[in-house]
Amino acid sequence: MNDDAPTAPAGPAAPARSAALRADIDLAALRSNVRALRGRLTGGAELMAVVKADGYGHGMVPCARAARAAGAGWLGTATPAEALALRAAGDRGRVLCWLWTPEGPWRQAVEADIDVSVSGLWALEAAVEAARAAGRPARVQLKADTGLGRNGAPPADWPALVAAARAAEASGEVSVTGLWSHLACADEPGHPSIKAQQTVFAEALATAERAGLRPEVRHLANSPGTLTLPDAHYDLVRTGVSIYGLSPSAEVGTPEDFGLRPVMTLRAALAAVKRVPGGHGVSYGHHYTTPGPTTLALVPAGYADGVPRHASGSGPVLVAGKWRTVAGRVAMDQFVVDLGGDTARVGDEALLFGPGDRGEPTAEDWARAVGTIGYEIVTRIGPRVPRVYHGVEPAPGEPAG
Known part of the structure; x- marks a missing residue:
């Protein structure tokens, strides 16, 4: 095993400082964290390792590889550039990317088999256009705003988005691979918004099912949801800070409470x-x-x-x-x-x-x-x-x- 593998960061100043200042990244700890988190999952749920923001500052590609080695079936990124960088580094597994603007790049993501998140009709139209240009279906995951107030289609817009996605799927332009949302206060156990969001998400899933959508995965839980809400695990959980050995909040518990080690x-x-x-x-x-x-x-x-x-x-x-x-x-x-x-x-x-x-x-x-x-x-x-x-x-x- 290679126990001391440095990487050269960008910028000419970095090598001169390497002896004076450095961040040691324990990939064995990261693999152990992923396994510990997988051991908490219920109902056969899979684990997504979120590697956005350069792997939360730890290095995206090395951490992605370690997470895959420990059984992470999915990787998650915020930006398309991050997702495409994973592909450029040789990752061929499932990757979800969720922070999109009209500029895309939609077609490159479709051609790279990246699952793209869609929160509104404009984004679905962009995915369909990219699929036509690429000559292959776009893999899309529909995001519902269940109360966080950021991305995602609000309940009033959800039926129209679901119907349009089902029509695009029927015409062979997209494959709806997932339905998902994000919790606002899962790091505050017992917060009333948690149950409220779970209720809205269940209603969104029912609406999609009535429209004929049969996604591969449904997912709601982030790191605190993974640790404290087993009924929110569904088919997939998205673990970010916890795979790096940090607790989402003091209210949730310490890393040691969950068998996690800082990386x-x-x-x-x-x-x-x-x-x-x-x-x-x-x-x-x-x-x-x-x-x-x-x-x-x-x-x-x-x-x-x-x-x-x-x-x-x-x-x-x-x-x-x-x-x-x-x-x-x-x-x-x-x-x-x-x-x-x-x-x-x-x-x-x-x-x-x-x-x-x-x-x-x-x-x-x-x-x-x-x-x-x-x-x-x-x-x-x-x-x-x-x-x-x-x-x-x-x-x-x-x-x-």
């Missing part, structure tokens, strides 16, 4: 360590001044790398065996921690977040510190931060080594 560890090597006197200003604006003689350590990571600027004065970091807090403002490429009476050396490790095995903060700790969610912490880690992949399984026929 990303963000680490840096200290770029400077120095003694300064009391009253010494630190970083822009001098929002922090040292309370007495102390040691400052410089971490070569900043908001250009995805460290939130609003983590200034609050972001936790493990340095020299203890949790430290960002001292002063986070700058574009660096921030400072105050070591107090402790010492460290240039090149020593600073752990921003990881699984917590070594006492380091987790992405959830960062989210709490800056008033956001774990999703944002991992997805904002930028492309100039090299990803180093661990637990990479060899390709079929390739010897392990």
